[in-house]
Amino acid sequence: MKSLGSIRRSFEPWNDPGQRPYIAFENISKLFGDFVAVKDLTLHVFQKEFFALLGGSGCGKSTLLRMLAGFENPTNGQILLDGQDLSGVPPYKRPVNMMFQSYALFPHMSVEKNIAFGLKQDGMAKSEIEDRVNNMLKLVKLDQFGKRKPHQLSGGQRQRVALARSIAKRPKVLLLDEPLGALDKKLREETQFELMDLQQELGLTFVVVTHDQEEAMTMADRIAVMDLGRIVQIGTPAETYEAPNSEFVASFIGDINLFRGEVTGANGSVIDIETTDGMHIRSDSTVAMKPGQKASFAIRPEKLRVSRTRPESGINAVSGEVWDIGYLGDMTVFHIKLKNEEIVKASVLNAVRTVEDPIGYDEEIWVCFNADGGVVLSG
Template sequence: MKSLGNIRRNFDPWNDPSARPLIEFDHVVKTFGDFNAVDDLSLDIYTREFFALLGPSGCGKSTLLRMLAGFEAPTSGDIRLGGQSLTGVPPYRRPLNMMFQSYALFPHMSVESNIAFGLKQDGMARSEISDRVAEMLKLVKLTPYAKRKPQQLSGGQQQRVALARSLAKKPKVLLLDEPLGALDKKLREETQFELMDLQQELGLTFVIVTHDQEEAMTMSDRIAVMRAGRIEQVATPAILYEAPTSRYVADFIGNVSILEGTVEDSSSDRLRLAAEGTTITVDNAPTLAKGDAAAFAIRPEKIQLSRRPSDLPGMNVVKGTVWDIAYLGDVTLFNVKLDSGTIVRATVINAQRVAPEQIGWDEEVHLSFPPDAGLILAR
């Protein structure tokens, strides 16, 4: 299959029929009274994978993580680690550790004492504890801060202390529950790359829960998009973005415009869709019958916006009026209102510091895009 989007690293055990998953959720259900937090969910996660559970609040992602950690028990189904069922295994007996959003550092202890706490609880020898703490401090670049208290550190430094404490016991799996939520945007972006590098260096399996799609897309090898206790789609970031399998996933991951229509003609892998008062030609489309309802989804960066329609052969062209403009620095986002009332988003890269003849509000514009720029969503 032709690859979609950028490839972050050559790692895809989920495509190897002989590979055995490290973590298996097997038809897991979790109910709280009459509420199904997790609904008959099955999922495999592989060794050394950086895996993200992504979804809105209340979709069941944190509940899934808590069941894996042992803080909640499944109502039915099974969770296996390395082929062994975790049923009845208490949290402290599971070869994994969890890092919480709040960090939960002991304020009266120094950085090195916070990192050493779990090792002391396990009865590790004092000399081994000293060596392990030094190793963790070096790993997260906090050696000069070993004697400080948490309140003497920045938010990013506290986050790294919590990470070092989670890694000190050398778990097989590290679970991260919204670990970067308390950081500002710039520091959060820097920390994302630090976590990626650390995971690669240690060769561990990371499972992260987040509602931030950019965070999931940046760090993860694969993402499970969750909705109402179920998984909508599991795929690499590039496939989720370029080839979502449902309107929900297309709309949840990044910006997208969805045009509703009816199939006019479908032959081979090309389809013609009557939508929003025009006809759109789509390549690599699923086979649908004439008259079937379908939707066309397209990302804003795939659209060329101009005052005149494109003169390139085979291009789709849709006319509209500029409704809103947002200058974002690297790009400018245009919301264009079609005659049908539907809003379509298009972005223009700000490659020049001074843009001549900038398109403004209420101008009539043409949106042009090739037949392979978007995709048909049948559900």
């Protein structure tokens, strides 16, 4: 299936049956005593892919990364890297490197020595180490900071040093465990694009673990959404956002409005739903549904329109009272209270600087949307 939305690059080896996975988790389980951290999980990552493991705390994403790095051993299953079974291979002999959230820099060493540390441990010649370190400093734009100690750097600069040290040994795979968690919002956003550019330039396979949906959506070619030790959906950022396969995924990635009700009609791919607040929804559906079946309609706030005027057809529209208004600069967010006391969120782009008669608090307004604006989920 082609990616929904904009496509960052023409790179989708997962859709090519002739492509062999570069990293293969086959029926992996991991138990800590009675606790199941990862449960019978199969996952394939392809060479030069920027892959994200996304989920909340305790979902198993970091455990999966640590098993690939060799810091944990699977209870069951097999992990392959470039066709090689990693069972019994110690961490220091695996062609992977891991960058931690804490960066784990040596405080008494200069930037240069931090980057060179792993190369010295491998017995690389001094002249080669010097060339490699200089190349790494240029790559992460820290040419002028080689003699400084970590405490003399900003958080973003320390993050770049840790990144340079991680890729200096030229691993086949770079593992990133919440790599941007210590940065402030603006720097985190800037660094996301720098990581993407760097991954493209190096041609490496990146696997990142994060709980930040926006971070995963920005950087990754594909995202695996995890919950309770299992993968609940894998797809491109646009696929997971625009076509979630469950209420959990819909709610976890971005803001969502869920209208619950009962199917009253099914004509081919067109589904009619009567919701609990009396709205009649008509939408295309990729899920086979039958009249009488419980269903949910999930739609993002930016797909909704708000108006003081009732739509002519009355389909895909519901009235409510403006409960809260949030002005965010680029958009205004309306919280609208429906007759059944549920709150619907609508995001309206502020395309002009001023509005003569803006919608205000306590007004009765209509919320409406297009038939293809959301996705039908089975109840």
